[in-house]
Every structure is written in structure tokens, then in C-alpha cells.
Amino acid sequence: MQAPERVDPQPVAACCPVDKQSNCCAPDAKQACCGPAATKNGGCGCEPKSGEFVESAAAGEAVRSAVREHYSQVARAVTGCCGGAGCNASSLQLGYSERDLASVPASADLGLGCGNPQAIAAIRRGESVLDLGSGAGFDCLLAARQVGPEGRVVGVDMTPAMIEKARANAREVGAANVEFRLGEIEHLPVPDACTDVVISNCVVNLSPEKSQVYREAFRVLRPGGRVAISDVVATQPLPPQVAADLAAHAGCIAGATPVEELRSILTLAGFCDVRVVVRPESRVFIRDWIPGSGAEAYVASATIEATKP
Numbered sequence: 001m002q003a004p005e006r007v008d009p010q011p012v013a014a015c016c017p018v019d020k021q022s023n024c025c026a027p028d029a030k031q032a033c034c035g036p037a038a039t040k041n042g043g044c045g046c047e048p049k050s051g052e053f054v055e056s057a058a059a060g061e062a063v064r065s066a067v068r069e070h071y072s073q074v075a076r077a078v079t080g081c082c083g084g085a086g087c088n089a090s091s092l093q094l095g096y097s098e099r100d101l102a103s104v105p106a107s108a109d110l111g112l113g114c115g116n117p118q119a120i121a122a123i124r125r126g127e128s129v130l131d132l133g134s135g136a137g138f139d140c141l142l143a144a145r146q147v148g149p150e151g152r153v154v155g156v157d158m159t160p161a162m163i164e165k166a167r168a169n170a171r172e173v174g175a176a177n178v179e180f181r182l183g184e185i186e187h188l189p190v191p192d193a194c195t196d197v198v199i200s201n202c203v204v205n206l207s208p209e210k211s212q213v214y215r216e217a218f219r220v221l222r223p224g225g226r227v228a229i230s231d232v233v234a235t236q237p238l239p240p241q242v243a244a245d246l247a248a249h250a251g252c253i254a255g256a257t258p259v260e261e262l263r264s265i266l267t268l269a270g271f272c273d274v275r276v277v278v279r280p281e282s283r284v285f286i287r288d289w290i291p292g293s294g295a296e297a298y299v300a301s302a303t304i305e306a307t308k309p
């Protein structure tokens with residue numbers, strides 16, 4: 001994996017309007033518009049670089065299959081683990097309260113998160129919430145309590161066993177304002193402009209098409225809607241053997257995007273007020289994901305916030 005190259009959103013935005021970024025950069029203007037690595041694919045538009053750059057559709061599909069297989073096994077097992085060998089931080093360590101834990105079935109919290117999107121989302125009564133990669137439904141069920149009966153929560157996950165588990169958990173607590181849809185976060189099964197807040201916990205790093213994920217988040221948000229996400233980001237270039245390792249990808253490490261690149265992706269998707277804040281304290285639990293790998297030296301959990309103008 002090459003070192004991350006800085007993409008300054010300013011020249012990109014100056015090159016063509018944000019809503020035209022995907023197709024207004026002529027190939028001969030791309031280098032100036034998007035930076036040198038973006039010319040790699042030819043054609044129009046600014047492509048993301050390291051961290052997301054998947055050389056072919058086949059490579060992207062291999063990543064998706066490995067991720068789906070891993071989380072199918074997690075859903076069917078009694079305990080959950082994001083990392084290759086060790087489980088993620090306990091939810092208390094991530095900032096969830098004892099009350100949060102007591103309010104959902106124990107099997108909704110598989111210990112797969114890397115942060116607490118609830119803490120930054122400021123979810124209000126009556127709002128419409130969408131959770132990208134909802135797993136067994138932990139954050140959706142907490143959000144369902146916050147939005148109340150007049151609000152609505154939708155969780156999307158591409159792993160059928162996770163969707164089944166989440167639906168069973170919702171039934172167990174009688175949550176009538178939450179539903180779980182099988183689908184990919186790159187192609188959300190949700191109409192345009194119907195969501196107030198998009199949350200997600202430790203999922204976007206798993207996608208081989210992160211720009212597409214954030215474009216979809218933008219599409220489904222209402223104007224003024226917001227993104228409140230916890231995810232793993234790269235704070236240093238990943239060792240090449242780690243970047244190419246499908247198990248490390250499914251373990252929320254190899255797909256981490258460099259922080260500056262992530263800011264660019266969100267800006268290019270059309271978001272404003274983009275804030276990516278690295279949480280250094282997360283290195284304590286990331287150390288246990290693949291013990292001995294040293295992953296905590298180059299990835300960390302971050303909070304990602306942005307607004308749709």
C-alpha cells in the first residue's frame with residue numbers, strides 16, 4: 001500500500017461544482033483536479049486513492065464475500081468478534097451505559113463496535129434514523145427508544161444471519177418502530193431524502209467502495225440531515241501484507257481509510273461541516289483485535305460527523 005496522498009478538497013471543489021464532481025473532470029484535467037493517483041482509472045471524476053482503491057470489481061467482490069462470510073459466522077456463534085482473534089472493546093468501554101445494555105436483549109450486542117455513534121448523533125424524538133451495517137440491532141434498538149413511537153429506525157445489513165438475529169431481537173422487546181432490511185450500504189434500499197440521521201458503528205471500513213457509501217448516505221438524508229459514525233481510520237500507511245489480507249479486512253483493520261482521504265470523500269459526496277476526530281484511547285482495545293500484529297500503531301477509531309446542506 002502506498003503512503004496516503006493528501007487531497008485538498010478546496011482545489012477539487014474549485015474545479016467543478018460538488019454535484020458534478022462525478023463526471024465533470026475531463027481526463028486531461030483530472031490530475032490538476034483530483035491529484036495524481038486519481039488519474040489511474042482514466043475516465044472522468046475523482047477516484048479515491050489508497051485505503052479504498054480496489055484494483056478491480058473482482059477484488060471488491062472478494063472483499064465483500066470474505067466480510068459476509070465472517071459476519072455470518074459471528075452471527076451464528078454465541079459470542080461476537082470484529083478482530084481476527086480477539087473481541088472488540090466491551091460496550092461499556094466504548095461509552096454505552098449500563099442502562100443502554102439493560103434496555104436491549106443481550107444478543108443484540110455482539111461486541112462488534114469500535115465507538116458509540118449514539119453519543120454524537122444527538123437523536124431526537126420523532127426523527128428518522130438509518131443504521132449502516134446494523135449487525136444484530138444494538139444501535140438500532142437504542143435509537144428506537146430515543147426516537148419514540150413517532151420516529152422510525154431502519155437498519156441495513158448485507159448478512160442474512162445478522163438480519164434474522166436483529167429482527168428476533170426487535171420482536172423480543174416489542175420494538176414496532178424499527179425494521180431491518182437486507183441490503184448493501186453501497187446501494188441502500190431506502191428512498192431519497194427521507195432520513196434525519198445516518199449512524200454506523202465500525203462498518204464503512206469494511207466496504208470496498210467507501211465513496212459510494214457516502215454518496216448513498218448523502219442521497220437518503222434530508223437537507224440539514226447529518227451523519228454520526230464511528231469507524232476505524234488509518235493514521236499511518238498500512239503494511240502491504242496487512243492491506244492485502246482479507247482476514248484483516250474482515251477484522252476492521254485492512255480497509256481503514258487515511259483521515260485526510262476520508263475528509264475528501266465526504267466533501268466530494270457533497271457534505272459540509274465534515275469533522276473526523278481520531279480517538280487515540282481506542283488503541284487500547286484495537287491492540288487486542290489481532291494480538292501481536294501491532295495494528296494499534298496504524299489504525300484507530302474515529303468519530304465522523306458531517307451535514308447535508
Ligand SMILES: C[S@@+](CC[C@H](N)C(=O)[O-])C[C@H]1O[C@@H](n2cnc3c(N)ncnc32)[C@H](O)[C@@H]1O
Nearest residue numbers: 071112113133134135157158159184185201206
Ligand atoms: C463490525 S460489524 C458491526 C455491526 C454493528 N454495527 C455493531 O456495532 O454491532 C459489521 C456489520 O456490517 C455488515 N456489513 C459489512 N459490510 C457491509 C456492506 N457493504 N453492506 C451492508 N452491510 C455490511 C456486516 O454484515 C456486519 O453485520
